[in-house]
Amino acid sequence: MTRPRIPDGAGARGAAICTGFCVIPAIDLKAGKVVRLRQGDMSQATIFGNDPAATARALEAAGARMIHVVDLDGAVAGRPCHLEAIAAIRTATTVAIDVSGGLRTLQAIESTLAAGAQRVALGSVAFLDPPLLEAACHRFPGRIFGSLDVRDGRLAIKGWRETSTLDAAQAAARFRQAGVAAIIHTDIARDGTNAGAELEPHLRLARASGLPVIASGGVASLEDLRRLREGWSEGVIGAIVGRALYEGRFTLAQALGAVA
Numbered sequence: 001m002t003r004p005r006i007p008d009g010a011g012a013r014g015a016a017i018c019t020g021f022c023v024i025p026a027i028d029l030k031a032g033k034v035v036r037l038r039q040g041d042m043s044q045a046t047i048f049g050n051d052p053a054a055t056a057r058a059l060e061a062a063g064a065r066m067i068h069v070v071d072l073d074g075a076v077a078g079r080p081c082h083l084e085a086i087a088a089i090r091t092a093t094t095v096a097i098d099v100s101g102g103l104r105t106l107q108a109i110e111s112t113l114a115a116g117a118q119r120v121a122l123g124s125v126a127f128l129d130p131p132l133l134e135a136a137c138h139r140f141p142g143r144i145f146g147s148l149d150v151r152d153g154r155l156a157i158k159g160w161r162e163t164s165t166l167d168a169a170q171a172a173a174r175f176r177q178a179g180v181a182a183i184i185h186t187d188i189a190r191d192g193t194n195a196g197a198e199l200e201p202h203l204r205l206a207r208a209s210g211l212p213v214i215a216s217g218g219v220a221s222l223e224d225l226r227r228l229r230e231g232w233s234e235g236v237i238g239a240i241v242g243r244a245l246y247e248g249r250f251t252l253a254q255a256l257g258a259v260a
Helices: 052-061 072-077 083-092 106-115 122-129 128-138 168-178 200-209 223-229 254-257
Strands: 024-028 033-038 041-049 066-071 096-100 118-123 144-150 154-157 163-167 180-187 214-215 236-241
Touching: 024 041, 024 072, 024 214, 024 254, 033 052, 041 072, 041 236, 052 066, 052 083, 066 072, 066 180, 083 096, 083 106, 096 144, 096 223, 106 118, 118 128, 118 200, 122 128, 122 168, 128 144, 128 168, 144 168, 154 236, 163 168, 168 180, 168 200, 200 214, 200 236, 223 236, 223 254
Parallel strands: 024 066, 024 236, 066 096, 096 118, 118 144, 144 180, 180 214, 214 236
Antiparallel strands: 024 033, 033 041, 144 154, 154 163
């Protein structure tokens, strides 16, 4: 079986990433600060830094080739709220940047890409406005990820404040039809909890959708990353890590070494 990889996106910086299993550190932004939430609860935010660009520089120095940036305020407001921070990260680093949160219009997507994102991840809009998802994939081929955030088997939208009637398989089918490059699959119950990551839900999604899947939520140890790495040949191409890095459970260099 040919091993999957994420399309580079014409003219985008940070090309040729994810030719192996990717460990992707996350920078979650709230009120201009680097934070981590617990199970997506905005009232349970732990601050880990006041300078997103400095955090990104440190991650790049440790070996990051891609950073997942989440605009938490944007996810709630329904519009980008941290374009300046994204631009600052772009200026400070050469890593690929993937941004999610608040991207519900074509203008918002364009503004985020113009600020320096290589790719954007669309979640709520995929189900609230399917034609927009298709338009974005057509206009920016290889640069659109699908963001599939699941709580109790159902899709969570609008900053995880609402639950859709769609299940993961139905949502993935919409992403595939639209032409996204990959799916970021988050287990909300585990996100930000250091509860450990399970491979099987991500494998099921990769098999059902036929799309590359990036696992998110609950990674707490190097063993979690090794376990997720076992899904590489079937389409689980990477994992997003957040709280475990910031709390020092392992370093990014150790994480990269564990999946090499």
